[in-house]
Amino acid sequence: MAPLKLCANISWLFTELPDFSQRIYAAASAGFQAVEAAWLYDCDLQELQRAREAAGVEVILINTPPGDVKEGDLGLGAVPGREEEFRQGLDLALKYAKALDCKRIHLMAGRVPVGSHRLAVAKEMEAVFVHNLNYAADILSKEGITGLIEPINTRITDPRYFLDSPHQAAAILEKVGKPNIKLQMDVFHWQIMDGNLTQNIHKYFPIIGHVQVAQVPGRNEPDSAGELNSSYLFNLLENLDYQGYIGCEYKPLGSTKEGLGWIKDYCTRSK
Template identity: 85%
Template structure:
């Protein structure tokens, strides 16, 4: 069994440092060989290129632009009437991904429009999402990039997010039917929405293109107090031969560096058993 590979989500980790370039170097110094981030678009692209090259780390995932955050946007992929903006944001994400040699882009679905009821708009939003994902699949395939869709829980984190469970995502992926559009499994969100993690990992393993982790319910370090046994979950992923990266998308209880004991223990164990 190959050991699991972890990347630091620098939108969540090393936030003690002022910008992404500094966080990239901090992640490398902590032992990470890869990083991911949500939105890098306010950062100078050439500076990000210099930082990743100097640190020797891979960028494995970025998100499409969220839209107008101040107006309540969190992605545009399934939002009615915003198709042109989604396509513009996709092109910007591809520009950054190509410059950073990043091979995965999270295609954010977005939120139920304010004033709308989920049941009333779900079919329309699904159709728009399928249309936008099909469009994205064609463009991304030409660049060798995988698109990802991520369910975000609507019980705690974001009550209005359109895509909220793996079962809904699997139906959408089946309708898109493109091999370069896959499922992003955030264990934190999956546990809150559905639980049954072992069976869901097994069921959806063939379409999982990326994984992220955090403890439940606090969204802190994997070894912090909470519902999830990450030793078991890591063993499960190893046993099923997961070879992709696992993004560390959690809120450190203290400083990022102080909370990395769990991953140092994992790395040490891998050295000792191999």
């Protein structure tokens, strides 16, 4: 079994450095061959291109723009009445993805509108999401890019996020039915919402297009104290022959570099 490939989420790691381009260099210096990020849209695209090429790393994943953060947006994919803004955001994400040779875009679902009850708007939001995902699938397929949807837990992280469980996501993906729209598995969110990780990973593995890791409940290094056994989970993914990257999307307990010992331990065990 080949060891899993790890990529640094530079929205979470190397935040000691203010600039994303600097974080790309830092990730490469730390041994990462790939990076991912949430939103790079405040950065100069040419500068990011230069950093990626000079550092020799791949950019694995970016998110669609969140919308109006000051007004409480966190993605627009499932938000009724915001379809045109979603398309504009997709265009921007595609521009950055193509320039950075990034082959995955997380199509963020967004939050249940303020003042609305989740159950009352669930069907409408799902219909909007399915419609937007079908649109995105056609656009992205022309560029060889995979769209991803990610459940985010509503118990700790974001109580109003629309997409909050792997089961809900899988049902939506079945309705979309496009091979280039897949499931993004963040084990942090899956554990908090549903647990049962072994069975859920086996069940949904065929539709998983990307994986992210962090410990529960603190969202720190995978080997820090918490509920998850990272060695077991990595071994499970190895046995399933997972070929993609594992995004390291966690909050370092200290400096990023000080917390990277778990990667050396994993690589040693995998030899």
